[in-house]
Amino acid sequence: MTKKILIIDDEQAFCNLLEEMILGLGDFTVNSYTSGTEALANIQSFKPDAVFVDMLMPENDGGSVIKAVREKLSPTPLIVMVTGMVAEDETANISYPILAKPVNKESLKKVLSSL
Helix, strand or coil: CCEEEEEECCCHHHHHHHHHHHHCCCCEEEEEECCHHHHHHHHHHHCCCEEEEECCCCCCCHHHHHHHHHHHHCCCCEEEEEECCCCHHHHCCCCCCEEEECCCHHHHHHHHHCC
């Protein structure tokens, strides 16, 4: 059965790379947005099985996007993406799987296999 994945990250090149990696790992349909606002406006019509959210975005921070996703699609699994620049104490209270950027194939495979 095809799983639907939604990517929300402000960098289009990263969205393209992650989408390509996900499609290479199994039977997935992927939509990506570089704007949290745009993603949230379309999220209910796409009905993703999982949402990948970047924590650091200029328009909406990851925390506000995660909260909005939870309100619209609870209990859809969330995967939080962070760069090495995010301090450990900033991720300490995150109760979702964390995927470090740059994403490696094995970490991504592990996250996707848990869906």
